[in-house]
Amino acid sequence: MAQYQAPLRDMRFVLYELLDAGRALAELPGCEEATPDLVGAVLEEAGRIAEEVLFPLNRSGDEEGCRLEDGQVSTPRGFREAYRLFCEGGWPGIGADPDYGGQGLPTLVEFQVHEMWSAANVAFSLYPVLTAGAYRAIRAHADEALRRRFLPPMVEGRWSGTMCLTEAHCGTDLGLLRTRAVPAGDGGYRITGTKIFITGGDQDLTENIVHLVLARLPDAPEGVRGISLFLVPKRKVREDGSLGEANGVSPGAIEHKMGIRGAATCVMNFDDAEGYLVGPPNKGLACMFTMMNLERLAIGMQGLGLGEVAYQSAAAYARERLQGRFMGGPRDPDRPADPIVVHPDVRRMLLTARAYNEGNRALCAWAALAIDQAERHPDPAVREAADDLVALLTPIIKAFVSDCGFEVCNLGLQVFGGHGYIREHGMEQLVRDARIAQIYEGTNGIQALDLVRRKLFLHDGRLPGRFFAPVEAFVREAHGRAGMGEFVVPLEDALRRLRAVTAWLQEEGPQRPEELGAAATDYLRMFGLTALAYLWARAAAVALERLDGPERPFYEGKLAVARFYMQRLLPQVHALEAAVRAGGATLMALPDEAF
């Protein structure tokens, strides 16, 4: 059976041993209260909710799915009660500004918590994570009156948020969208159009739903420069914040999906619905990106969370399932067979899962801490550097971590053998749930294009240096430390290759944009693998220093997984480098009609 315990020990390792988050957060105004003790207590309580409230509803939610009846969506049995508990605990607002009723905890903490929600019940987690993203966009771009009216109930969880971009004929290419907004004469707007794939577009968890909708004003220029952002509530909201009558917003259908079946994915009809402009006219896409960027990182956390459940479940199964004998001779001759964890190929799968999960946990936390620094650090140079790093890492985390998550879930299923394919064991649900993360909020191919076409060239190409500089500093310093050679040498090799390819893309890209497209996916994976090599080498450095303490097995485990990563997974960069260097001609030669 799938099983889950919140990985609190590894989170502490990442936050306080690897990233020195105690010191880093203490430097940030507004984060002073997020001491290790407080954060520890928050994570422990979140872990309890994840394990005891959300995880038990995961499989039943998948079996039951959502229903649309009489224009109202129902979530699976148990979701309403769980959501009520969730709100009572104050979880919807943990990262929100205290000015609007939030708890003001750092993004670093919010991300750890989000990993746990995703692991325990990714379908459930989508409702609050979209609310958190909508909160961010409204807070950043709406005027203060709108913020006062809409944010406090969202922070409480009484109202939820959604993100309405996609239309049937356009997902990636938003320049084509047709939803219209016309001024109503009272300062407001009337929105008309149909959006598809709207997660939480309707549900029975909250009193109201705040849709953030991309639409065109009557005089808008064509394409992406003519898109504006509107706040469109399900029920109208009076100026005093009380609920009014129904707005012209209704779910037209819900989708039957491969997974995340407890999350209602709706076709949403906006029919002359009252809405409010958020941000300047025709700047809607940029405003929406405040939400989108958070969601992209959250999706990385989904891959990570599901990968964690897959690993834990597979490891437990592998320790218990008796089948075959260890090749070097029976390990447990008194039993009819050895547990399958003795078999090298089973270990290969489990170690792959661990290497990706723990490496990606560090990668996501590194980015989360950089978000906190970018928002709060007193030194503008530090803020700028952190902001650059977040911009660089966002597509990598969204795509690389979700790819790893899918791979790890499949490895977990594989460890279960035939039992993994049977629904009741819960492993195949992880695979189905993880699959969407590679697609939504911009497919992973789009993330790769964002990395190579945009992020490599932003601010005169300075972003990659925000990654290379700390890695190089670490390599230089670590070379001299006893026992670090086996970690630093492969890291340095991967870094050298990544730098060379990066320089080549930055050089060639402006003249030959299709070369960027041809390199994108393989380059992004190369970047992700190198980032993990850096974080595993740092983890090894920490572990080497603490081997003689009371937690020796924990640190020996880190060293073993770090070695496995360097020797068996990192060599992928060689193949990826070759693929990137092969260039665009390998892709473009075949005429379109030959496909």
Place this chain on the structure above:
Amino acid sequence: MAQYQAPLRDMRFVLYELLDAGRALAELPGCEEATPDLVGAVLEEAGRIAEEVLFPLNRSGDEEGCRLEDGQVSTPRGFREAYRLFCEGGWPGIGADPDYGGQGLPTLVEFQVHEMWSAANVAFSLYPVLTAGAYRAIRAHADEALRRRFLPPMVEGRWSGTMCLTEAHCGTDLGLLRTRAVPAGDGGYRITGTKIFITGGDQDLTENIVHLVLARLPDAPEGVRGISLFLVPKRKVREDGSLGEANGVSPGAIEHKMGIRGAATCVMNFDDAEGYLVGPPNKGLACMFTMMNLERLAIGMQGLGLGEVAYQSAAAYARERLQGRFMGGPRDPDRPADPIVVHPDVRRMLLTARAYNEGNRALCAWAALAIDQAERHPDPAVREAADDLVALLTPIIKAFVSDCGFEVCNLGLQVFGGHGYIREHGMEQLVRDARIAQIYEGTNGIQALDLVRRKLFLHDGRLPGRFFAPVEAFVREAHGRAGMGEFVVPLEDALRRLRAVTAWLQEEGPQRPEELGAAATDYLRMFGLTALAYLWARAAAVALERLDGPERPFYEGKLAVARFYMQRLLPQVHALEAAVRAGGATLMALPDEAF
């Protein structure tokens, strides 16, 4: 929407241009009638059945699934009628011996046909493919009286076959199995026990079901040396072949699975059921392997078939879906956007699919032709060489081709973006259906162990040479041919690496078996990739010779995909070689309890 047209042109290319099957089959007694004309007509008719009869039932079969009511399994609506047509066409017996009513077509043809059934409706295809496997085991190991009694109705499709190995506590490790057989005194046996995961264990398509069951005789030695094979019909069969009363065989439950939901996967209870010994006592596992080896190859074909549907569907979608502009400037300025097939990253996905599909089609056909040669060639040395090659390639085809199939189905889904995740488009079903192929009939990890522990050492280690010799001969010969350098050089590099790793494993394995286990999966993939490099280089050689003919675009396509394969996919062998060379210590260091 998922769509499928039988890939008859590529099958002709593989059979008659790449493998010269016309000449090869003409040499084989009993295959003289399988002329290119006859085979072409058979494949065309099979393609029609696949497209028009089986494919339309694929999604409805998945949605509806199978039911167990009152001890009887019902297959999805339409399956009975389709099966009737299938039998009327003589398809169940196309590869069977004319002595038992079969059409005696070569295995090479049977495999092409099976690819089409798998593509169109893999759940449906499992019923006849298991019958074909059971036919082979009975024909090879049962006495003539049993054969006369049971084979003709199986060849007609009136009766089906199953394969009953797994029990709840043992799948891979059959030495643990507990099902018992006791002599009944009349020359027959009584079988008692419970088997799980029995595909087609019950259904409503056939008059009777012939179960092949592994069980232990009362005096049997422990472990795999004490397993015997029994034929246990659902309904008893009188000596004249007429149906008698119900036997003690009943489905206890059907599984709810991730995919192949139109195939009934049953828990089967045998309760003092009458059965017949097949083959010698205690040699049941070896006899069952006659069936298992065929099923393993058939599973490779499943991955291939599903990958073909995924490719065709994704290619059609990519040519139609308008989204974004080509990076080198708009391709179609009069339309609102370009079709997504212009984007390099979409092409990367489509070309990956094609390179694996077409390469694997050639690989599977090569093995199928070798089966025909092993069974029929007049020269015993040719028979032996062919038999060795089949033994070597069987685990590679089962694992590598099913892994590629799953990857390709996921790429196909990805090309559809969010629409791929929605059930109605049919792409996510391909992913779910393809996933089982990596698990059943021995997980792909078990295939890899079969390759490194058994096949590398069989007959004093001569098997790998059956692959290396023709590849080396080809390389030597092709080096001198104009235009072949870009294909032969990477092939030669991969071959050199594979040979070196093979020699290392053959040298080290006997002393350090856990090294074999540690290398297994990565080594198998390295082997599969190198085999495809060989077949793509051969395809390129054929294409170069025929470029000036009327089908120039077809051959240009072959060259473009061959180049893509060599430059962008084959470099994986570098990473795999590094992983294999890293050795077992990277996997074995962590203590069992640390997982």
